Amino acid sequence: MDGIWKLRFPHCMYPVKTVLEGFEAVNFPDVCTNSPVSKTSAFRLEHCSTAKENGIPTGLREFLGEYCGVAKGNLGMCK
Secondary structure: OOOHHHHOOOOOOOOOOOOOOOOOOOOOOOOOOOOOOOOOEOOOHHHHHHHHHOOOOOEHHHHHHHHOOOOHHHOOOOO
């Protein structure tokens, strides 16, 4: 597995170390696999609180654009 699954469904963008016993050699992405609060949110509810406390934007467009530096022209699919 190489993380292509992230393109198929919305997931929380919060970094979480992922290790599955018995599959240590598989490269799982280090993100929370829970669904975000809404279509316009980057995080699930608990991670939204943590992000806000640390000054990280929680809106999907703001998180990807301002915090991650994704070019504005590449944010068209984030609705």
